[in-house]
Amino acid sequence: MYSRELLKGILKPIILKLLADNGKMYGYEIVQHVKASSEGKILIKEGSLYPSLHALTKEGYLQTESVNVGNRIRKYYSLTEKGKTVVSPAIQEVIDFQSTLALLFGKSKTALS
Amino acid sequence: MTGPHVNYIKAYLKSKGFTDLELMDDLTDHLATEIEFSMDSEKLDFETSFERAKQKLLPDSPYQLERDLKILTTPKHNIMIKKIAYIGGYLSAMCLMLALLLGSLTYHEKINSNLSRELAQSQNELSMILEDEVDRTANYISYMKEMEMSQIAVIQNLAAVQALIVAAIALFSITYLPYRFYNSYQRSQLELNSL
Structure with missing residues (x-):
């Protein structure tokens, strides 16, 4: 499991990529999806996820759709048109960063996407 | 559920x-x-x-x-408030320093003026002893002119000092003080909520 500090910078690209691939998702679903896809190595904490989701919504990259589920409101997050335009640059930036880290730490390159 | x-x-x-x-x-x-x-x-x-x-x-x-x-959602807003507060604080400090500088220069001017008066008085007394009426009148006119110029300069400087102090206080109370108080208020609110 990676530290919170390491995950902080890549949380937004992860959210953008997931929503680009899956359309709309709710918070719990995002956490579980990332955990399963990363074989348990990336555990997104709720304390990081929701502030990021709300910040992305406020910045106009995400939109929400509220649905009543079992006496409570479930909010599904999806990309706005503005959000769709930043997915590729955000992923590219992480891949570039990954290559730079490989230069620094001497590991072979691995594809993120 | x-x-x-x-x-x-x-x-x-x-x-x-x-x-x-x-x-x-x-x-x-x-x-x-x-x-x-x-x-x-x-x-x-x-x-x-x-x-x-x-x-x-x-x-x-x-x-x-x-x-x-x-x-996460209010950084730009906070940065702008901070900028305004710090620029306001800086300008306020600058106005206060200029006021102090001008005040001390005015004080210096006043001392010079006193010295000039003493000099004029001694010249006047000397003219009286020598009974030189022309020299005495010329000295008196020159002294009066100098005193008038000096008084005008002192009045102008004091007005500028006053304006600078007012500006310093206004800037400090409009920009920096509200920011400091609001910051302390927010901190105390957060501490109360976390109890």
Whole structure:
């Protein structure tokens, strides 16, 4: 499991990529999806996820759709048109960063996407 | 999950200081989904599942979540307020320093003026002894002119010093003070909420 500090910078690209691939998702679903896809190595904490989701919504990259589920409101997050335009640059930036880290730490390159 | 269960989760979040309704909806659903999972897969009751979900999902200080959200969603606003406060504070300090500088120069001018008066008086006395009426009149006119110029300069300088002090106080009370007070207020509010 990676530290919170390491995950902080890549949380937004992860959210953008997931929503680009899956359309709309709710918070719990995002956490579980990332955990399963990363074989348990990336555990997104709720304390990081929701502030990021709300910040992305406020910045106009995400939109929400509220649905009543079992006496409570479930909010599904999806990309706005503005959000769709930043997915590729955000992923590219992480891949570039990954290559730079490989230069620094001497590991072979691995594809993120 | 029943309505009272959902209300119980909401009441817990409220008791921890949460006020953002959007965030509360998200966290209620998150906790409820985890609780449902525990109740279904491990056949636990609501209370036990809720305690486990709290420990697993929420940080030690749950309100930290809303605090982080505020920090993330209002950085530009905060940076602008800080900039205004610090620029205002800097200008206020500069006005005050200029006022002090001008004040001390005026004081120096006043001392010079006193010395000139003393000099003129001694010249006048000398002229009286020598009974030189022409020299005496010329000295008197020159002295009067100098005194007039000096008085005007002192009055102008004092007006400028006054204006600079007013500007310094105004800048300080309009920009820097509200920022400091609001900051302290926010800190005390956060401390109260985290109790």
